[in-house]
Amino acid sequence: MGALTMPPLFELPLTIAKGYPARFEVPDSLRSWDRPYAGYQPPFYESPRLAENDRTRVRGGWADPANVSGEELLLWSKSGYMRSYEGPIRHDPETGRPLNPLGRLGIAGRGLLGKWGPNHAADAFVTRIGPESGLLEVLLIKRKSGEWALPGGMVDSGETAKAAAYRELGEESGLSMDGTRPRLVYQGICDGPRLTDNAWIETAMFHFHLAEHSPVRLATPRAGDDALDVKWEVVTPELLYSLYANHGEFVSMGLSQFRALYPDLPERVASQLARIPHHPLLTSFSELRGRVGIFGGSFDPVHNGHLEVARQLKTLHKLDSVVFIPNGQNPLKEAATQASAQERVQMMCYALKDEPQMFVSPLQARAPGKSFTIDMLSAIREEVSPGQANLFLILGADCVKQFPEWKKPLEILDQVDVIALSRAGVESPVESLALRERLERELGEGATKKLLSYFTTLDVPQISSTSIRRELAEGATHVRDIPADVERYLRARKLYALRDSDT
Ligand code: RP5
Numbered sequence: 001m002g003a004l005t006m007p008p009l010f011e012l013p014l015t016i017a018k019g020y021p022a023r024f025e026v027p028d029s030l031r032s033w034d035r036p037y038a039g040y041q042p043p044f045y046e047s048p049r050l051a052e053n054d055r056t057r058v059r060g061g062w063a064d065p066a067n068v069s070g071e072e073l074l075l076w077s078k079s080g081y082m083r084s085y086e087g088p089i090r091h092d093p094e095t096g097r098p099l100n101p102l103g104r105l106g107i108a109g110r111g112l113l114g115k116w117g118p119n120h121a122a123d124a125f126v127t128r129i130g131p132e133s134g135l136l137e138v139l140l141i142k143r144k145s146g147e148w149a150l151p152g153g154m155v156d157s158g159e160t161a162k163a164a165a166y167r168e169l170g171e172e173s174g175l176s177m178d179g180t181r182p183r184l185v186y187q188g189i190c191d192g193p194r195l196t197d198n199a200w201i202e203t204a205m206f207h208f209h210l211a212e213h214s215p216v217r218l219a220t221p222r223a224g225d226d227a228l229d230v231k232w233e234v235v236t237p238e239l240l241y242s243l244y245a246n247h248g249e250f251v252s253m254g255l256s257q258f259r260a261l262y263p264d265l266p267e268r269v270a271s272q273l274a275r276i277p278h279h280p281l282l283t284s285f286s287e288l289r290g291r292v293g294i295f296g297g298s299f300d301p302v303h304n305g306h307l308e309v310a311r312q313l314k315t316l317h318k319l320d321s322v323v324f325i326p327n328g329q330n331p332l333k334e335a336a337t338q339a340s341a342q343e344r345v346q347m348m349c350y351a352l353k354d355e356p357q358m359f360v361s362p363l364q365a366r367a368p369g370k371s372f373t374i375d376m377l378s379a380i381r382e383e384v385s386p387g388q389a390n391l392f393l394i395l396g397a398d399c400v401k402q403f404p405e406w407k408k409p410l411e412i413l414d415q416v417d418v419i420a421l422s423r424a425g426v427e428s429p430v431e432s433l434a435l436r437e438r439l440e441r442e443l444g445e446g447a448t449k450k451l452l453s454y455f456t457t458l459d460v461p462q463i464s465s466t467s468i469r470r471e472l473a474e475g476a477t478h479v480r481d482i483p484a485d486v487e488r489y490l491r492a493r494k495l496y497a498l499r500d501s502d503t
Helices: 048-052 070-079 161-173 237-242 247-261 267-274 304-316 341-351 373-383 397-405 409-415 433-443 445-452 465-473 484-492
Strands: 044-046 108-111 117-129 136-142 152-154 183-190 199-210 229-234 290-297 321-326 358-360 389-395 417-423 456-458
Touching (some): 044 048, 117 161, 117 247, 152 161, 183 247, 247 267, 290 304, 304 321, 341 484, 373 409, 397 417, 433 445
Parallel strands (some): 044 108
Antiparallel strands (some): 117 136, 117 152
16 A cells, blocks of 8 residues: 555644534635735634633633733733743734634634633653554544544643643553653644634643563553543554544654654564654654754745755765754744745645655744844754764855854854755855855864865755746746645645735
8 A cells, every 4th residue: 555645734624623613714825814814704702611610710720711801911922921832922913812823713712722822731642562463552542522542631730741741641541651751752733623713722742652671561551531442553554544633643743753763673663664654843853863964944935956955965974864944034024925934834844744854843933033043053952962963054055155154153063063065067155265265264274174074066956946936926837846745735825926816
């Protein structure tokens, strides 16, 4: 059977929870809050359970009050009381209500979710090599809806996400993970039937892999709390598609990182995992090992030239993985015809879905305003030490020329190796003696040597995002040089097209 492809996060059809009114239908091209949509009139819905559990009126209540003023909601996100993994929270300019980072979902209010804005959850992705199957198995619980899911639940007030993952796992499966160190796989928004325009679920998913000698590997799980049943199940592509919400995507993300972490898996498991769709979204660097290429840029949109550069560098420099990091953008300054940072990450997810060991990080896309390379690298270094991974920063010739003007260039060179690029057949400024002398004057001899030590000339086609945007704006019916899934996505969203008639 051919490999099934896992759609990147949040391109799943939105489901709807019991009791909710029908969602106001939103075309993909008007999903983003950046695009004006005068006719948008979603129904307002809040379950009566929220008022019954109002924390300001009921002891132990888990819901925010309904009548919080716009000013107060703004204050909650300014003070950090309301906090999102996805970056700064946007608010509706009229009501002050927090706006779902996924865009318009067709229902206003909080639905069944207690908190305005992010409702924090934690999920446990527990794996073992099955004693009988000899294959990788995942622990699943049956939700009340009858769907199978990863064990997980809402984070209690004052509790950390990691503690919640341990607790939920214990409550729902009876298994205690003491002694097994989990790895953070994903932090961010989670699809599901309960999401609305003003309230959403964000989860932190932790991977517990039970080693051969772990006593828990052979323990029998017992369903508890709100789980109807619990089981170990061999991981297959079909299983992933059947799981609750986008838990299947979380599993595929976890396994993509797991493969990068354990390249020497037993052969049966390696061929089992080769059938699992690759999920390139990487929200934590802690799982990476070895030689890691860091490829920043605007990728507006990503095209085949970017992919070819990454493929060639991966082979030439024996990189274990390449992480693309689309740069951020101030949402207030976004031009109407440019893709938002979130959309550029999404396009990259499509572009990399058949490129195992290539990932896309939303690190910069989630950072507000202008973000500097040194800050990005320091954030990465907080998660992955030099002993764990060697970072190779991939820089085009123009960036090399400007490098001395960057913020803290010498510190950058302390943190990483640099792969300076030029294209075959074009005389590169990087090769010119004048440039080398200027760099030596401005950076010193040792730093210049480091900057140019992996200088690489590649034979890649000349493709530019600017000309792709121009072609689209001029109404081209087919654009060469971008992956088909990226083209499908940007057309559905009407990105880069003239949009006068949309609103
Ligand atoms: C999902 O809802 C999260 O991934 C988490 O598993 C779950 C939390 O909700 P409850 O299980 O508490 O309903 O979206």
